[in-house]
Amino acid sequence: MSRRLIVEADGGSRGNPGPAGYGAVVRDAATGTVLAEIAESIGTATNNAAEYQGLIAGLAAAARLDPAAEVEARLDSKLVVEQMAGRWRVKHPDLRPLHERARDTAEQLGAVRYTWVPRARNAHADRLANEAMDAAAEGRPVRLDTAESPEPWEPVGAGAAASAEGAPGGGTAGAGADASAHGGPAAPAEGSGASEDPAPAPADAGAAPDPAADADTGAQPGVAGSAAATGWAAPDTSPTRLILLRHGETPLSSEQRFAGVGDIALTDTGHAQARAAARHLADSGIDAIVSSPLRRTRDTADPIAAELGLSVEEEPDLRELDFGAWEGMTFGEVQEAHPEELARWLANPHTAPFGAESFAEVAHRVAEARDRLLSRHARKTILVVSHVTPIKVLLQQALGAPPEALFRMHLDVGCLSRIDCYSDGPMVVRALNDTGHLTGHLA
Incomplete structure (x- = not known):
C-alpha cells in the first residue's frame, strides 16, 4: 500500500x-x-x-x-x-x-x-x-x-x-465547500453577562491576501474571491442555510451559572420559549432539525419537530463546553475559589478547566459537525438547536472574525441567528441574537 x-x-x-x-x-x-x-x-x-x-x-x-x-x-x-x-x-x-x-x-x-x-x-x-x-x-x-x-x-x-x-x-x-475556521476561544457558560465573556486569546497574523487573485482565474463574477466573498453579493450557488437556535431558559441560565454537559431541564419559561420558536419557524422552509443531545436542547427542538412533522437528528459535537468541576458555579464563585486556574483557562484556549474541555477543542469539534451537516444537507435549510458556546463559534467562524469577536456577542436564551453557507467558500451571517419571536408570545 x-x-x-x-x-x-x-x-x-x-x-x-x-x-x-x-x-x-x-x-x-x-x-x-x-x-x-x-x-x-x-x-x-x-x-x-x-x-x-x-x-x-x-x-x-x-x-x-x-x-x-x-x-x-x-x-x-x-x-x-x-x-x-x-x-x-x-x-x-x-x-x-x-x-x-x-x-x-x-x-x-x-x-x-x-x-x-x-x-x-x-x-x-x-x-x-x-x-x-x-x-x-x-x-x-x-x-x-x-x-x-x-x-x-x-x-x-x-x-x-x-x-x-x-x-x-x-x-x-479539489477546492471544496469547506469554509470553516478553527481556533479561538468561545464564550463559556449558559448564563448571560460576565460569565459569558472571558478575555480572548490573540489571533495569529496571516499573510495578506492578493487583491488581484481573481483577475487570473478565468472564472465568472460571483465565485469565491469576487464580491461574493465579502458578503455584498451572493455567489452563483444556492446556499445551505443554518438557522441557529439557542435552547430555552434553564435554572442555571437564569442565575448566570456555568452549565456544560449536565442534563439540565428547561424552566416553564424555557418550554414557553420553545413553543414560541415552533410557531415562528412553522413557515421557514426548514428541511432538517439537528440538536445537541443534551436534555435542554432536545426539549427545545422536540416541539418544533412536532410542529413541522420532522424528526430530530442528534449531533454530539454540538453539545456545550464541558466545564468539569465548575458546573453549576457562577463566574464570581470560580474566580474566588480557583483564581489561578481560571486565569490560565481564560488566557490559553488550549487549557481545560480541571481537565475538562478547552475552548480550542470545542471550536474544532463544532467546525467538524458543521462540515458534516453542510455535506449531508447541501442546499437545504437546517435548524440547529444548540448552546451559547457552539453557536458563538459558528458565527465567529462564518464571519472570518478574530477570536475577540466572540466576546463582543451576546446570545439570549431562545434566540435565533442565521448563516448562509455557499459551496464555493463564503459564509454570510444574516441575523444574530434575534428574539423578536419571543416578545409577547410566551404562552
Missing part, C-alpha cells in the same frame, strides 16, 4: 508585489507527525507567486521522502488549487512557469490531489511563510521551530472539500 502524506503550503507578500516568502509542511497522514518543514524568502514577488513556490517546495520535499507516495496538498489559495485542478486558466505570464514547475514536481509522486482549506487550517505553513519574511527583513536565518500549540489536523480525504479527476500526478484535485 502506498504511503500517504499531507503537504500544507502557503506563501505571502508584504506589498503584493513586495518582500515575499513561503512555508511548507509535510506530515504523515496516519499520525499527523511533521516529517519536513521548509521556509524561504524569495525576494520581491506577488502573493500568488509565493503560494506556488510554497506548493512546489512542499511537493518536492514529499517526493524526496517517498516518490511513490499518495499526497493531499492543502492550500488556502483557491487560485492555486483551481489552476492545479485544471478548472481555471493560468492567464498571468508570471504564473505560467510556476504552474508548469508545480505540475512537473507533482508528476514525481504517485498521486496528488489538491484541497482548498481556510487559512485557520493552514496555520503552520502560514507561520512558516511569515517567519521567512520576518527573517529576511531582520537579516537573520530562518527559524523552523516557530510553531506554537499544534493545530487540529485531519487525515487524508477528511473535510468537505470537493474533488475532481485529472490532477497532475494521476490524482484528484
Whole structure:
C-alpha cells in the first residue's frame, strides 16, 4: 500500500508585489507527525507567486521522502488549487512557469490531489511563510521551530472539500465547500453577562491576501474571491442555510451559572420559549432539525419537530463546553475559589478547566459537525438547536472574525441567528441574537 502524506503550503507578500516568502509542511497522514518543514524568502514577488513556490517546495520535499507516495496538498489559495485542478486558466505570464514547475514536481509522486482549506487550517505553513519574511527583513536565518500549540489536523480525504479527476500526478484535485475556521476561544457558560465573556486569546497574523487573485482565474463574477466573498453579493450557488437556535431558559441560565454537559431541564419559561420558536419557524422552509443531545436542547427542538412533522437528528459535537468541576458555579464563585486556574483557562484556549474541555477543542469539534451537516444537507435549510458556546463559534467562524469577536456577542436564551453557507467558500451571517419571536408570545 502506498504511503500517504499531507503537504500544507502557503506563501505571502508584504506589498503584493513586495518582500515575499513561503512555508511548507509535510506530515504523515496516519499520525499527523511533521516529517519536513521548509521556509524561504524569495525576494520581491506577488502573493500568488509565493503560494506556488510554497506548493512546489512542499511537493518536492514529499517526493524526496517517498516518490511513490499518495499526497493531499492543502492550500488556502483557491487560485492555486483551481489552476492545479485544471478548472481555471493560468492567464498571468508570471504564473505560467510556476504552474508548469508545480505540475512537473507533482508528476514525481504517485498521486496528488489538491484541497482548498481556510487559512485557520493552514496555520503552520502560514507561520512558516511569515517567519521567512520576518527573517529576511531582520537579516537573520530562518527559524523552523516557530510553531506554537499544534493545530487540529485531519487525515487524508477528511473535510468537505470537493474533488475532481485529472490532477497532475494521476490524482484528484479539489477546492471544496469547506469554509470553516478553527481556533479561538468561545464564550463559556449558559448564563448571560460576565460569565459569558472571558478575555480572548490573540489571533495569529496571516499573510495578506492578493487583491488581484481573481483577475487570473478565468472564472465568472460571483465565485469565491469576487464580491461574493465579502458578503455584498451572493455567489452563483444556492446556499445551505443554518438557522441557529439557542435552547430555552434553564435554572442555571437564569442565575448566570456555568452549565456544560449536565442534563439540565428547561424552566416553564424555557418550554414557553420553545413553543414560541415552533410557531415562528412553522413557515421557514426548514428541511432538517439537528440538536445537541443534551436534555435542554432536545426539549427545545422536540416541539418544533412536532410542529413541522420532522424528526430530530442528534449531533454530539454540538453539545456545550464541558466545564468539569465548575458546573453549576457562577463566574464570581470560580474566580474566588480557583483564581489561578481560571486565569490560565481564560488566557490559553488550549487549557481545560480541571481537565475538562478547552475552548480550542470545542471550536474544532463544532467546525467538524458543521462540515458534516453542510455535506449531508447541501442546499437545504437546517435548524440547529444548540448552546451559547457552539453557536458563538459558528458565527465567529462564518464571519472570518478574530477570536475577540466572540466576546463582543451576546446570545439570549431562545434566540435565533442565521448563516448562509455557499459551496464555493463564503459564509454570510444574516441575523444574530434575534428574539423578536419571543416578545409577547410566551404562552
